[in-house]
Amino acid sequence: MLPAAGWPLLCLLTVVDLVAGVLPVLFVLFSSWVIGRVPGAVEHGTGSPQWHSLIQAFLLASGAFLVQQVLVPLQSALGEVMKHRVDGRFHRRLISASLQSTGIGPMEDPATLDRLEEATEQLSSGWQSPGDAAAGMLRYVTRYSSLLGYTVLAGVVSSWWVTAALLGSTMLFRYGHRGGLRYWSRLWPVIGPHRRRSDYFRGLGLSAATAKELRVFGLTDWITKEFRASAVESLRPVFRARRRHNTYNFLVFAAIGLVVDSLAVAYLIRSATQGHMTLTQLALGLQTSIAAILLGTFYHEADFPTQAGMNAIPALHDFEQKVSQTKDADIPDGELATAAGLPNRDVAFEKVSFSYPGSGRPVLDGLDLTLNAGECTAIVGLNGAGKTTLVKLLTRLYEPTSGTVRIDGTDVRRYAVDAWRRQIGVIFQDFTRYELSVTDNITVGTIERPVEATAVRAAADKVGMVDTIEALPRGFDTVLNRQYEDGADLSGGQWQRIAIARALYAVDSGAKVLVLDEPTAALDVRAEAEFFDSFVELTRGLTTLLISHRFSSVRRADRIVVLEHGRVIEDGTHESLLARGGRYAELFHLQAERFAAGLDAEGNEENDETEKKETVQ
Numbered sequence: 001m002l003p004a005a006g007w008p009l010l011c012l013l014t015v016v017d018l019v020a021g022v023l024p025v026l027f028v029l030f031s032s033w034v035i036g037r038v039p040g041a042v043e044h045g046t047g048s049p050q051w052h053s054l055i056q057a058f059l060l061a062s063g064a065f066l067v068q069q070v071l072v073p074l075q076s077a078l079g080e081v082m083k084h085r086v087d088g089r090f091h092r093r094l095i096s097a098s099l100q101s102t103g104i105g106p107m108e109d110p111a112t113l114d115r116l117e118e119a120t121e122q123l124s125s126g127w128q129s130p131g132d133a134a135a136g137m138l139r140y141v142t143r144y145s146s147l148l149g150y151t152v153l154a155g156v157v158s159s160w161w162v163t164a165a166l167l168g169s170t171m172l173f174r175y176g177h178r179g180g181l182r183y184w185s186r187l188w189p190v191i192g193p194h195r196r197r198s199d200y201f202r203g204l205g206l207s208a209a210t211a212k213e214l215r216v217f218g219l220t221d222w223i224t225k226e227f228r229a230s231a232v233e234s235l236r237p238v239f240r241a242r243r244r245h246n247t248y249n250f251l252v253f254a255a256i257g258l259v260v261d262s263l264a265v266a267y268l269i270r271s272a273t274q275g276h277m278t279l280t281q282l283a284l285g286l287q288t289s290i291a292a293i294l295l296g297t298f299y300h301e302a303d304f305p306t307q308a309g310m311n312a313i314p315a316l317h318d319f320e321q322k323v324s325q326t327k328d329a330d331i332p333d334g335e336l337a338t339a340a341g342l343p344n345r346d347v348a349f350e351k352v353s354f355s356y357p358g359s360g361r362p363v364l365d366g367l368d369l370t371l372n373a374g375e376c377t378a379i380v381g382l383n384g385a386g387k388t389t390l391v392k393l394l395t396r397l398y399e400p401t402s403g404t405v406r407i408d409g410t411d412v413r414r415y416a417v418d419a420w421r422r423q424i425g426v427i428f429q430d431f432t433r434y435e436l437s438v439t440d441n442i443t444v445g446t447i448e449r450p451v452e453a454t455a456v457r458a459a460a461d462k463v464g465m466v467d468t469i470e471a472l473p474r475g476f477d478t479v480l481n482r483q484y485e486d487g488a489d490l491s492g493g494q495w496q497r498i499a500i501a502r503a504l505y506a507v508d509s510g511a512k513v514l515v516l517d518e519p520t521a522a523l524d525v526r527a528e529a530e531f532f533d534s535f536v537e538l539t540r541g542l543t544t545l546l547i548s549h550r551f552s553s554v555r556r557a558d559r560i561v562v563l564e565h566g567r568v569i570e571d572g573t574h575e576s577l578l579a580r581g582g583r584y585a586e587l588f589h590l591q592a593e594r595f596a597a598g599l600d601a602e603g604n605e606e607n608d609e610t611e612k613k614e615t616v617q
């Protein structure tokens, strides 16, 4: 990742880090000259050549010290720039990997999502990022160039075995510290599940979204206890490993270091007392030896960032690999570049079967279904019957395991994926609430069309939201999040209307297929009634696929299809299906009875009456 910072910055920072490592060595050298020249200067007095040479050494030492002080902030600043550049590159790679697939397969695959979570965890927790690792890596240049300088100087004034001894013992300590971190990092997968659990409980305790339930359910003490317990549980293996690993390391390495370093220093002192060294050499030998020994420590600016910050890199690689390998990651484009105006006749699912990747269970099993152009087809079925999956196949987020989807008789795979998708205005059950302006939230489904304020207003008007939007602090420009200045939030039902407006704006932009997956689940009964009152008008001329659990809305469709066990088991109009007395009739009566008994929380008089009439009919 280092070159991601750009070669000029990388070279500059390497040089700065190197100079920052050499300067303390020069300082020790010059200050040893100062010490060595003091007796001569004292003896010969001010103004003597010895005096001048002392001043010269003093100025050099001061210069080295001052430059070192100037370099420290420069080093930090350049390190920050490097961190941001490397993190920027990392983010870009992550985002492009996550958005690269035309299909939705990788983003619904648990193993791929796990790697994505691992890759983003360090970044989102603001702990140690790949950028910290990159900047930290270069700080080793500073530390190790100092170490090399000190030990070489110690060797020059004494013996090369002193160099070897100091270097060896310092590196042994370094191995102890850095190796301990590597060891700790291997524990990461073991403590991972506990840590995730404690993070989850911390998130629950700090989230505004859960604040209501936690208080009303009386969960506050429980959350605190669970957070603490899982946090302690996650640390237990670390404590155990640390005791085992560190005790051995500290005892053995400290013993070796003590013996080797004592021998080296003793050798220096003995050489001096035997008259083999000048005062300068003794000062230099002692200073460099001690400075080298002191470098056998934990490098807080480099050790931890390089270990923890790099954890995200293998996760990124795995994620990139898994995305490209996941089945249905890339839905191939066909040779037909446009599908404008389609379908004219129908959209047909022919013997379509589908199982989610990694699961052998067919969600759709030889499904035959034709959606007639210009007609509204409603799909009903129990939870998990495969209704949303059908939408995913229609929008080409997945490819059928077998069978074909045809548009006016042409295999949908012959069209470019985007060309076909532009023909569809869709509200997914779990539609996205974008932290963008109202206008952007409505137009985001047709990003290629230049924003047309009148069309945006018309879409909002169709879902009865114009008054609400105009009452917002900045009208259509209001960002739909309260955390922004003049931002605002909407209720669940209002959000759903915005999502419907988004699909209608897409229709206004030329989409001919309208897919509404539970479009009114969050609307109150009046809003739902209003929506379906204008439904015929809104969907006129469109090929509409309506998925809903509410039979009061479904019966307005031209045709109703009941899905069960991955197949169509009933198909007809509301009246014909009721007359048939099959699954649809059974579900319809069940819901109508609930309304009649006043059990359904959403029932109001208006709806009760209509439902009751239907039941009687």
Ligand SMILES: Nc1ncnc2c1ncn2[C@@H]1O[C@H](COP(=O)(O)OP(=O)(O)OP(=O)(O)O)[C@@H](O)[C@H]1O
Binding pocket: 108, 356, 359, 363, 381, 382, 383, 384, 385, 386, 387, 388, 389, 390, 429
């Ligand atoms: N990404 C996925 N990976 C694996 N299985 C999935 C995935 N999405 C859905 N399923 C499974 O496929 C089946 C059909 O799901 P689908 O969401 O299509 O049902 P549905 O009819 O829309 O249900 P509901 O009425 O609850 O919205 C379910 O058993 C569900 O658990």
